[in-house]
Amino acid sequence: MQAFLKTGKSGASSGSDKPQGGSVERRKPPAPWVEKYRPRSVDDVVEQSEVVAVLRKCVEGADLPNMLLYGPPGTGKTSTILAAARQIFGDMYKDRILELNASDERGINVVRTKIKNFSQLSASHVRPDGRPVPPFKIIILDEADSMTHAAQSALRRTMEKESSSTRFCLICNYVSRIIVPITSRCSKFRFKPLGEEKIIARLQHICELESVKIDPDAYKTIVKISGGDLRRAITTLQSCFRLQGSEHTINTADLFEMSGVIPDYLLDDFMDVCRSGNYERLEQFVRDIGYSAYSVGQMMEQLVEFIVHHPNLTDPQKAKICEKLGECCYRLQDGGSEYLQIMDLGCCIILALK
Amino acid sequence: MALWVDKYRPRELTKLDFHKEQAENLRNLCKQSDFPHLMFYGPSGAGKKTRIMCLLREMYGAGVERLRSETMTFTTPSNRKVEVMTVSSNYHLEVNPSDAGMYDRTVVIDLIKQVAQTHQIEINGQREFKVIVISEGDELTKDAQHALRRTMEKYVATCRIIMSVNSTSRIIPAIRSRCLGIRVAAPSEAEMTAILQSTCKREGLALPVELAKRVVDKSERNLRRALLMLEAAKVAKSPFTAQQEVPDLDWQVFLRETASQIISEQTPAKLEKIRDRLYELLTQGVPPNLIFRGLVEHLVSNCDMSIKAKTLELATEYEHRMQNGAKHIFHLEAFVAQFMSIYKKFMSELLMTDDF
Numbered sequence: 124m125q126a127f128l129k130t131g132k133s134g135a136s137s138g139s140d141k142p143q144g145g146s147v148e149r150r151k152p153p154a155p156w157v158e159k160y161r162p163r164s165v166d167d168v169v170e171q172s173e174v175v176a177v178l179r180k181c182v183e184g185a186d187l188p189n190m191l192l193y194g195p196p197g198t199g200k201t202s203t204i205l206a207a208a209r210q211i212f213g214d215m216y217k218d219r220i221l222e223l224n225a226s227d228e229r230g231i232n233v234v235r236t237k238i239k240n241f242s243q244l245s246a247s248h249v250r251p252d253g254r255p256v257p258p259f260k261i262i263i264l265d266e267a268d269s270m271t272h273a274a275q276s277a278l279r280r281t282m283e284k285e286s287s288s289t290r291f292c293l294i295c296n297y298v299s300r301i302i303v304p305i306t307s308r309c310s311k312f313r314f315k316p317l318g319e320e321k322i323i324a325r326l327q328h329i330c331e332l333e334s335v336k337i338d339p340d341a342y343k344t345i346v347k348i349s350g351g352d353l354r355r356a357i358t359t360l361q362s363c364f365r366l367q368g369s370e371h372t373i374n375t376a377d378l379f380e381m382s383g384v385i386p387d388y389l390l391d392d393f394m395d396v397c398r399s400g401n402y403e404r405l406e407q408f409v410r411d412i413g414y415s416a417y418s419v420g421q422m423m424e425q426l427v428e429f430i431v432h433h434p435n436l437t438d439p440q441k442a443k444i445c446e447k448l449g450e451c452c453y454r455l456q457d458g459g460s461e462y463l464q465i466m467d468l469g470c471c472i473i474l475a476l477k
Numbered sequence: 478m479a480l481w482v483d484k485y486r487p488r489e490l491t492k493l494d495f496h497k498e499q500a501e502n503l504r505n506l507c508k509q510s511d512f513p514h515l516m517f518y519g520p521s522g523a524g525k526k527t528r529i530m531c532l533l534r535e536m537y538g539a540g541v542e543r544l545r546s547e548t549m550t551f552t553t554p555s556n557r558k559v560e561v562m563t564v565s566s567n568y569h570l571e572v573n574p575s576d577a578g579m580y581d582r583t584v585v586i587d588l589i590k591q592v593a594q595t596h597q598i599e600i601n602g603q604r605e606f607k608v609i610v611i612s613e614g615d616e617l618t619k620d621a622q623h624a625l626r627r628t629m630e631k632y633v634a635t636c637r638i639i640m641s642v643n644s645t646s647r648i649i650p651a652i653r654s655r656c657l658g659i660r661v662a663a664p665s666e667a668e669m670t671a672i673l674q675s676t677c678k679r680e681g682l683a684l685p686v687e688l689a690k691r692v693v694d695k696s697e698r699n700l701r702r703a704l705l706m707l708e709a710a711k712v713a714k715s716p717f718t719a720q721q722e723v724p725d726l727d728w729q730v731f732l733r734e735t736a737s738q739i740i741s742e743q744t745p746a747k748l749e750k751i752r753d754r755l756y757e758l759l760t761q762g763v764p765p766n767l768i769f770r771g772l773v774e775h776l777v778s779n780c781d782m783s784i785k786a787k788t789l790e791l792a793t794e795y796e797h798r799m800q801n802g803a804k805h806i807f808h809l810e811a812f813v814a815q816f817m818s819i820y821k822k823f824m825s826e827l828l829m830t831d832d833f
Contacts, residue, residue, distance in 0.1 A: 155511075355654070362513065362657050368505040383518075383645065383658045402777070402785055414663040414698050416519035420646030454793060455646050458800035460766050463773060467793040470786035 156361045157354050160329055162206045168199055169321050169353070174312040178207040187211075187259070189282060189291045191267075191306060193298040194314025197352030200294045201265060208261055215256060219246065224265035234277040238262060242285040260289050267293040268300035275302045282308050316351030319343075325353060326360060335364050336372040344375045348382045385417050390429050393422075397472040405469045409462060419461040423452045423468070440475045447471040482704045485676050488542070490531045493524070494675075495668045496661065503528070503659070507535045512606070514629060516614070516640045516653070519661030522699030525641045528661060529610055532639075536604060537568040553583045563588070569608040575616035582621040586628060593632030607636050614640035615647040622649045629655055663698040672700065673707055682711065685719035695723050728763050729771065736775030743817035748810070755809050765805040769796045769812070776816060784823055791815045 162168050165178045174192065181187045192200040212219045221241045223233070241262065248258035264270070282291055282305070293309060295301055323342045330337055337360075349356035363373050363381045371377075379386055389412070396408045412419070430436065430444050451464040487493050490500045506512065515532075517525040533541045544564050551559045559580045564571040570592055574581040592607055611617075617625070626649075629638060638656075645653055664672070670689050677684040684707075692710070696703035706723055714721055735754045738747065758768055773792045777785045791812055799808035 358654070365509055365511075365513070366502045366506055366657070368502075368508075380660065381658075383653075383660065400782070402782060406774075413520055416523065416644075416660045416662045418518070418645040420644070451793065454797040457797060458647060459793060459797040460770060461644055461646055462770055463789065463793045463796050466773075467786075467789040470782075470789050473782070474786050 155358070156329055156333070157357045160325075160357065161202050162199070164210055165203065165207050168203050168206065169325065170317060171199060171203065171312075171314055174203060174314070177310075177312070178203065181257075182207060182210045184255075184257070187257070187261075187290045189286075189309040191293045191295070191298065191301065191309035191311045192314060193295050193311065195316050195351065196296060197349070197354035197356075198314040198316060199353065200314050201263075204261075204263060204292050204294065208263075211257055213250075213256070215250060219260045220263065221260070222263040222265065230271065231274045231277050234274050234281070238278070239281055242281055242289040245288050258288065261292055262289060263292045263294065265294045266296075268295035268297050272302055275305055279304050279308070317353055318351075319346050322346050322349070322351070322353055322356050326356060329357065329360065333364070334369070335360070336369075338372055338374040341373050341375050341378055344378045348378060348384050383418060383421060385422050385425055389417070390422075390425060393426075393469075394429075394433070394472070397469055398476055400473050400477065402470075402473075405466070405473070409465050409469065412465070413462065419465045420452070420455055422465070423448060423455065426468075443475045444468075444472055480705070481676055481680070481708050482701055485679065485704075486527055487531060488534060490528075490535050493528070493531065494672050495524075495664045496528075499659070499661075500528070500531075503532055504535060507532065512536075512604070512637055513657045514638045514640075514655055515659060516642060516645070516648070516656035517659045517661055518642045518645050520663050520699070521643060522696075522701040522703075523661045523663045524700065525661045526612070528659075529639055529641060533569055533608060533610075536608075537566075541566045541568050543567070549588065551577070551580070551583050551587050553580045559583065561588075568604075569610060571610040571612065573612045574621060575613050579618065581617055582624050585617070585621045586624050589625075589628045589632065589636065589638075593628070593636040595635075605635070609636055609638050611638060611640045614642040615644055619649065622652055626651045626655065664700055666693050666698070669693045669696070669698065669700060669703055673703060676704065676707070677717075680711075682716060685717055685721075687719040688717055688721055688723070691723050695725070728758060728761060731758065732763075732768065732771040733775055736772055739772075739776065739813060739817065740779070740820070743821040748814055748817065751813055752806070752810055755806060755813075759805060765799060765809065766796065768809060769799070772809075772812070780820070781823065784819060787819055788816055791819075 165175055165182060168175055174190075177188075190204075192204065194200060208220055209216050221238070223238075241260065244260065246258050246260050248255060250256050267275075278291075291309070293301065293305070298306065298311065323346060326342055326345060329335070345356050345359055348359055359378065359382055360373075363377055366381060367373060367377060393408065396404050412422070427445070427448060430441055430448065433441070436444075447468055451459075451468045455461065455464045490504050493500045517529060519525050530541070544566050546562060546564045548560050549563055551561065553559060557580070559577045561572060561574070561576050561584055570588075572584070572588060574584040574588075577584045589609060592609055595607075625638070629652075640648075640652075640656065642648060645658065670693055673689050673692065674684055688710070692703050692706050696706060710717065710721060710723055713724075731754070735751060735758075738754075739751060755768070759765065769792065773788065777788050780788070795808045795812040795815075799805055802808060
């Protein structure tokens, strides 16, 4: 789904990105809702007051600092900067923006050639039609935390030297993965996860416009599945709508099924099985999980929340289980077998509960 | 003559035997003009591939069943030639990139680019995209998955990807969030029995209830395996009788014996013998992760809880190392040696406490 999400950007970004360039323009597939309902102006952005204030000043004509936007996914980092850029540059948007994200090559060579060349271009302070426009270009480095340290270091001098004509905007999830010399050159803005009401309000707005039939309780479920990630919330809603057809009223069960989230009762069952201390039951339970095709990785992710907030466990028990959970999760990601990892975890819980 | 598995494979979404509601949803999906990337996940023998083929037929009509197979050659950056078998029709292309081993990244990029850059010739009444079916998607290396992520975005106008994976745990989140996940759970035992019965009816055979139950039990909810077993049983003895034996797979028997040998004696000499047996299994082409799982299941079946936990801890550690390492036998053997050591220690302690 997110593939659709990005297509809107690719036209604006690098020169190599021209899949449809030569061919005859075909009928565009209908835009995904995430793209369709992206904020058009800075004022549309939900929450995030500080950065909006700064950008609003800039839209009114002030200068822009180098920026580092960080926060969890789906909080509007990319949307905010794109909306601002669109407002600042208007129809010159395409010439003034260089957007690179993790899926573009972004090694040290690209920093040395593409970014440097783009930043060295000078920008005029008037448009072709004579109206004023801020005399700088913006380079947006999306998902900057996946850039190598070498590539980040290569940015340092470029950022300073070309400050007369270029502003950098780095977007990342984890600010700790950006090297200090870069962070000190940028003003940092943190994006908070969106509150429940804000997400629900947005979803309701979309449902109205798209005439989606939805159970009022289902909104809460979407929020829970998405965990404060508005993009995921909207994508979930749309996929569910597509899968079920427009006649169907979307309810909680559909959403769980669609998103691959494991229903809560299974987690409860898992704890019960572990509490019984019976290895055979545990084995049977794990097999059933496998047969019903639930993902063990997903289960472990949900177990973290579940264990931490579990009312009947003591702190040492929680600590012991969580340590094992971390280990198993890591091994699973690294290619370990699902069956063995979850069995190991189960045994650890059995012992911890004794 | 085709095997039963192929002969009676449902070819249309409406004719599927189980998960009918899901089939209905898939048909809904086809009716709409936009179509997301899909990821079918579920255990083997649950009918992922069947559903994918039905879906393709629903979208493109009977043309997808005219298949041709082709060997494509790719050149890796290090100038090595890699050959991969592909099966394709005019509308879709099926590939198993993990055949290329560590070069799967090249396959993913080159192949998908090739397919995606050609448009469908006739647009009227057709979808404007082709479909690439990637089987065993969870065997893709992380590198290949990252490459896929980029290509998925770039060529979304001309191609869609349908992945078939056993578990989403090994798929990077970026891919997971780009695909619409379709969960294909294994059929329940009742559903399997019904399918076996109807297959036999169509073959003109009578299937005793006891035999059907035994086949279902042995198949571990894997429909493909169940049908193959049933056909094998027919070859062994026809018409069916209620007492008829369903043979176990010989490697499973071999593995069970190996496990009981480990339990019976824990000495370096025995370890050497076990090594030979493990080699035997590996050279027969039994996947090492299945060996590991089988060993653990049999070994822990008659031990104390504390040993069970310890064994699993060791097993997870060595299995993880095995996935990252090159030589599987080292890790298998290390695990066996470790198990012998803790088992022996436990037994001797038990004897000591008995003495007092």
